Amino acid sequence: DKDGATPLFMASHDGRLECVRLLLEAGAAIDQADEQGATPLFAACQEGHLEVAKLLSSYGASRAATPFGTPEEAANSQGHTDLAAWLVASRGWTPLAHLETLTAARALSLLRSGASLHEGEPTPLQRAAGGEGEAAALIRRAAAPWSPASHSLFPAPARARAALLVLSIYEIHERYHLDSAGATNGIAALDFGHCVLGFAIARETQ
Incomplete structure (x- = not known):
């Protein structure tokens, strides 16, 4: 006006x-x-x-x-x-710590854009520890090590790294034909690879 x-x-x-x-x-x-x-x-x-x-x-x-x-x-x-x-x-709250206000879509957007779980006072993760609702649940899931189930909660650089590493595991799997006679070993290798990725993919860059 x-x-x-x-x-x-x-x-x-x-x-x-x-x-x-x-x-x-x-x-x-x-x-x-x-x-x-x-x-x-x-x-x-x-x-x-x-x-x-x-x-x-x-x-x-x-x-x-x-x-x-x-x-x-x-x-x-x-x-x-x-x-x-x-x-x-x-x-001392960051936007992600506003659990009572955040919709699930907004919380997901913040998590995927790289919002920290550990900044602020109290931190989003501290507030979510005993919190109810979808936003708190998403934050708790995002704090766990990477897995295919939590992939969508990670920032873009972490998702890209995960995709690259998963592709590498599958390429090794195919190269050594572990899907035929070595099917059992192949499944074990893939499971092992996913477990390792949980430690190889960091949500936040220190």
Whole structure:
């Protein structure tokens, strides 16, 4: 609008949760401020929209100070105690740690794009350890060693490495004709190869 407010800013200010979700899924600029310097997260916190603030935070919205203060200060100054308490509790969370907000599709997208299981305070894996729901279950599965069943939860470089190594195992299998007289040995070799891959494929590059 004439004051520089984007659709995401206005939806956040008005507490339109599903509009905010659709805009974020479509790639709206999450931290674009209006002409006064207020961000969508600041607007949501000032108006006391807890679920909107959680959703924005799960997409990595900045909590840095605006010309009017931080989102946390805005919630406190307006008496939104539940929201202020949540902002304090979630200060160290990464987007993947927002288990209560993440859909399974969003959690899968973050895992496949390389989101760390071990960054933040508490980490996504620590929060998922005793958590319920699909997002927590996906994070626990992603923390296990690589296997064909968990392949889809790994980042693109790890998936590419897994595909290359699996192909190499099958090429060895075919080269030595282990699928005929040596069928039993061939199956054992493939099983052994998959077990080894669990240790050869790292989810996160240190």
